[in-house]
Amino acid sequence: MLKLLLSLFALFWLLPLGVSAALYQRTAIADWWGADRSSTGRLPPAAAHPEAVVRIYAAPTVRWRGIFAVHCWLVVKPEGAPGYTRYDYTAWGEPIRVNGFAPDGRWFGRAPAEVFAADGAAAAAMIPRIQAAIAGYAWRNQGDYRPWPGPNSNTFIAAVLDAVPEAQIALPPTAIGKDYPYDGAWLRRTPSRTGLTLTLGGYIGLTLGLVEGLEVNILGGVAGLDLWRPALKLPGLGRIGLPAWGGASAAQASPR
Numbered sequence: 001m002l003k004l005l006l007s008l009f010a011l012f013w014l015l016p017l018g019v020s021a022a023l024y025q026r027t028a029i030a031d032w033w034g035a036d037r038s039s040t041g042r043l044p045p046a047a048a049h050p051e052a053v054v055r056i057y058a059a060p061t062v063r064w065r066g067i068f069a070v071h072c073w074l075v076v077k078p079e080g081a082p083g084y085t086r087y088d089y090t091a092w093g094e095p096i097r098v099n100g101f102a103p104d105g106r107w108f109g110r111a112p113a114e115v116f117a118a119d120g121a122a123a124a125a126m127i128p129r130i131q132a133a134i135a136g137y138a139w140r141n142q143g144d145y146r147p148w149p150g151p152n153s154n155t156f157i158a159a160v161l162d163a164v165p166e167a168q169i170a171l172p173p174t175a176i177g178k179d180y181p182y183d184g185a186w187l188r189r190t191p192s193r194t195g196l197t198l199t200l201g202g203y204i205g206l207t208l209g210l211v212e213g214l215e216v217n218i219l220g221g222v223a224g225l226d227l228w229r230p231a232l233k234l235p236g237l238g239r240i241g242l243p244a245w246g247g248a249s250a251a252q253a254s255p256r
Helices: 002-027 063-067 120-135 153-161
Strands: 053-060 070-077 085-089 096-098 113-119 187-189 195-200 204-209 213-218 221-226 231-234 238-241
Touching: 002 063, 002 221, 053 120, 070 120, 070 153, 085 153, 113 120, 120 153, 213 231
Parallel strands: none
Antiparallel strands: 053 070, 053 113, 070 085, 085 096, 187 195, 195 204, 204 213, 213 221, 221 231, 231 238
């Protein structure tokens, strides 16, 4: 049994991370601080798009951490608002950073993937609850941020998603920190309300749900299987298969 468990760990955790590390070496950005953070043009000008907007983006994190993790952020625009508002949870400055970067900008040189999108009435219905979740987020003080196992940027987005279960979206398996118990609960319903998550401080855990599929978390690395929208989930490599939701292409749903 021990040999089987070690073999599974090597196959579904260590091997994917090794492949991800090799891919990272091919595309590494040397000057990460001076890297491009400009808009990717994914969002139309706010003045030309009066409808309400909700977006969640993810991009590989800075430097070597991009081998195994993505950074997620949130963008909202109420109906008729003159501009977009971007929310990041970061380790520097105020933990909840507002409009620190272009809404659809590159994350230190890396173009983001679109994890979720809602427009019009659907977005308008979500925004008040999103704003309330941000205002009430517990880990909002300086010194609260921890890159691993959380609370980090992905913990913050997971908490926001918990307020809008109709989004029916699971964060990428490479969103390390998404399983951190931001509310202190070791057992909770998933943000989509279609399953349950068991977590021991974010270090180890198990998720089973219709939207989330089966996810096994070991030290933040997630491996699993999605049967609803068939895909394999692997540490470092992310989701391989159909996108997590119908609005993104398979390429967009991958963190690379």
